[in-house]
Amino acid sequence: MRRRHERTLRVLIRGYRLLLRAYPREFRARFGGEMIATFRTSACKRLEARGVLAIPGLILHNTRDWCLSVAKEHSDMTRAFRLARWVATLPLAMLASYAVLRLVGLAISSVVAAAGFRTLSTPPARAIMTMFPVSGMFAMSAAFVGTALIVAPDRKASVARIALAVVGTFGLVFIGDGLLYFAIDPALWGLCVLAGGAAAYLPWRFRSFRRATV
Amino acid sequence: MAHSPLRADELLPLTPPVFHILLALSDGERHGYAIMQAVADDTGGALALGPGTLYGCIKRMLAARLIEESDERPDPALDDERRRYYRLTALGDRVVRAEAKRLSTAVSAARARRLLPKRA
Numbered sequence: 152m153r154r155r156h157e158r159t160l161r162v163l164i165r166g167y168r169l170l171l172r173a174y175p176r177e178f179r180a181r182f183g184g185e186m187i188a189t190f191r192t193s194a195c196k197r198l199e200a201r202g203v204l205a206i207p208g209l210i211l212h213n214t215r216d217w218c219l220s221v222a223k224e225h226s227d228m229t230r231a232f233r234l235a236r237w238v239a240t241l242p243l244a245m246l247a248s249y250a251v252l253r254l255v256g257l258a259i260s261s262v263v264a265a266a267g268f269r270t271l272s273t274p275p276a277r278a279i280m281t282m283f284p285v286s287g288m289f290a291m292s293a294a295f296v297g298t299a300l301i302v303a304p305d306r307k308a309s310v311a312r313i314a315l316a317v318v319g320t321f322g323l324v325f326i327g328d329g330l331l332y333f334a335i336d337p338a339l340w341g342l343c344v345l346a347g348g349a350a351a352y353l354p355w356r357f358r359s360f361r362r363a364t365v
Numbered sequence: 366m367a368h369s370p371l372r373a374d375e376l377l378p379l380t381p382p383v384f385h386i387l388l389a390l391s392d393g394e395r396h397g398y399a400i401m402q403a404v405a406d407d408t409g410g411a412l413a414l415g416p417g418t419l420y421g422c423i424k425r426m427l428a429a430r431l432i433e434e435s436d437e438r439p440d441p442a443l444d445d446e447r448r449r450y451y452r453l454t455a456l457g458d459r460v461v462r463a464e465a466k467r468l469s470t471a472v473s474a475a476r477a478r479r480l481l482p483k484r485a
Contacts, residue, residue: 188397188447189401216417227421
């Protein structure tokens with residue numbers, strides 16, 4: 152390559168390095184070196200073939216590519232961050248649900264005791280289910296169906312996916328009940344419903360994320 | 366090679382850059398600039414990828430396990446050390462075949478409606 156072109160190439164690469172700063176840091180760390188190498192080869196070939204006449208086309212092409220890809224990479228990072236945050240907060244949401252169900256159980260139990268009804272010797276949350284098994288079961292079934300509908304990803308959600316939620320939920324419920332010697336604990340039911348829903352939802356969520364990002 | 370749970374048809378349709386990058390890698394492993402060249406040649410210059418689009422696609426294709434980085438370098442002494450070589454995975458191979466078949470079906474349909482000339 153001629154000396155004049157070498158100088159031009161150095162300037163172009165310096166400019167391209169500056170443009171690279173607009174990409175997300177992780178992307179730049181992983182692909183920045185390769186991008187510069189690719190840009191250098193591409194610019195070198197063009198300069199060799201057409202001389203300085205190649206420069207406007209080269210700048211135009213790479214600027215257009217830069218505008219589109221910077222926007223795309225930032226939008227990908229945002230989506231990845233949202234997904235990671237969602238996955239990280241799921242266990243917290245489940246624990247919070249458990250705590251809320253416990254508190255509701257205690258509150259209802261206190262009201263029942265204050266009204267003069269005989270309380271059972273079992274823990275309050277379990278006592279509610281013992282006194283009102285039918286309504287308790289109905290409420291839990293409604294919670295389960297609601298969860299299954301919520302976890303259904305969209306209108307195209309298949310019956311198979313909801314069936315997976317059913318299997319996951321009941322599987323976990325049986326395990327949970329086994330651990331509690333077949334006691335029906337509403338907090339545990341709620342936890343299992345959420346876990347079953349998550350078991351059905353998370354694989355879909357990851358698949359759809361991967362699909363969307365290709 | 367890690368087995369991917371994704372089915373090939375779940376990733377279809379592919380975007381033109383992703384399809385052409387997979388097509389370029391179906392001959393064997395290549396580095397970024399060689400992929401750009403192959404895509405430009407395959408499309409008669411209609412699809413000229415820039416480094417940003419190319420490596421954005423490569424990033425997403427690596428995440429989807431359509432391609433993987435190759436450990437081998439054809440000639441390290443003559444090659445820029447920043448260059449990395451990429452190759453198709455088994456999933457990538459299935460996906461590019463499935464997409465080619467899908468496009469072929471579309472072309473056949475267009476031919477049947479006389480939108481394209483019949484094959485000689």
